[in-house]
Amino acid sequence: MLTYSPGDSLAHRLDPRTKLLVQFAFVGAAFAHETPRGLLVLSGVTAALLSSSGLSPLSALRGYRFVLPFLAAGPLVSALTLGPPWVVFADAIDPALASYRALLVLFVTAAYVRSTPVRETRAAVQRTVPGKLGQFLGTGIALVFRFFPLLLSDLRRTREAMAARLGDERPVVERIELTAIAGLGRAFGRADRLSLALRARCFAWNPTLPMLRFARLDWLGFTVAAVLAAWAVV
Known part of the structure; x- marks a missing residue:
């Protein structure tokens, strides 16, 4: 199971609010661009985010191995028919793209979990969402x-x-x-x-x-989030 691992990677040095912003922008871009070309670009972004947290794709796959059968089941079930020709591969294309998109989102989440302590995540949520709702969400996530x-x-x-x-x-x-x-x-x-x-x-x-402070390095995260958000809108 993927958990926080102390380190000095690029992602470890970012403010958790910056990393959450990048995650939200990535999810928006992933749902806005479901084509193979769009997912290919997002695959490169995912690889960069995994590398920034010191997490390899194989380690992320092992961490999510219990989810992989469900992601593979969607395209397989969609391709099957109750009569001849029994298997229609064209029907599996859209579910396969959706499963791959979900896998990319999980990888980005893995990079966040790997590089962010639980207390910092709770602090980021409670200071972003005001009032009792923020306290409830922060406690629940922790x-x-x-x-x-x-x-x-x-x-x-x-x-x-x-x-x-x-x-x-x-x-x-x-x-x-x-x-x-x-x-x-x-x-x-x-x-x-x-x-x-x-x-x-x-x-x-x-x-x-814990105290949270934005540093100069967070501007890099803001830039990535802004580019992803703009791409999602376009």
């Missing part, structure tokens, strides 16, 4: 970034424990049922422990967050 990797780790350990007990020889439906039950049990257990830990630490909706 909890998701910390909680979701633990749930995936629990599911992985559950599957490894089942395999060690020859559980992989059971029927597929039974394996899914056992994994789901064990995963839900662990998730509720972690939620209870999280609630207790928050109360024990006098959880506050508006804690002292």
Whole structure:
């Protein structure tokens, strides 16, 4: 699972608000240009953003390996028909482009997660969105970034424990049922422990967050975001 990794890359030195702005502009450009030529240009931008965070495409693919089957299923299902000729490859072109676009967006998100601490993300959200809504969003994002990797780790350990007990020889439906039950049990257990830990630490909706300052390097991020936003409008 992709998580924050300390470093001194270009993306690490940018303000989180700048990186969020680049992400939003990239998503807008991705949805505005769904053609192969547009996605080819966005592929180059994605490669540059991954490189700026010190993250390789292969590492990003490994981090999102649980999503890849769903992205591949769309074009495959769209190409199948209930009668002759059974497979129409032309019907899979648009879903394939949409899946590739989603993969590019996930890669850009991976670059952000890799280069941004959770506390800075929360600070960026709460200082951008005013009032209780910003506090709620900041807290929710912080909890998701910390909680979701633990749930995936629990599911992985559950599957490894089942395999060690020859559980992989059971029927597929039974394996899914056992994994789901064990995963839900662990998730509720972690939620209870999280609630207790928050109360024990006098959880506050508006804690002292790290200081955020724009630097000269952020102008590079603003320029990239402006170019992507202008391209999305054009």
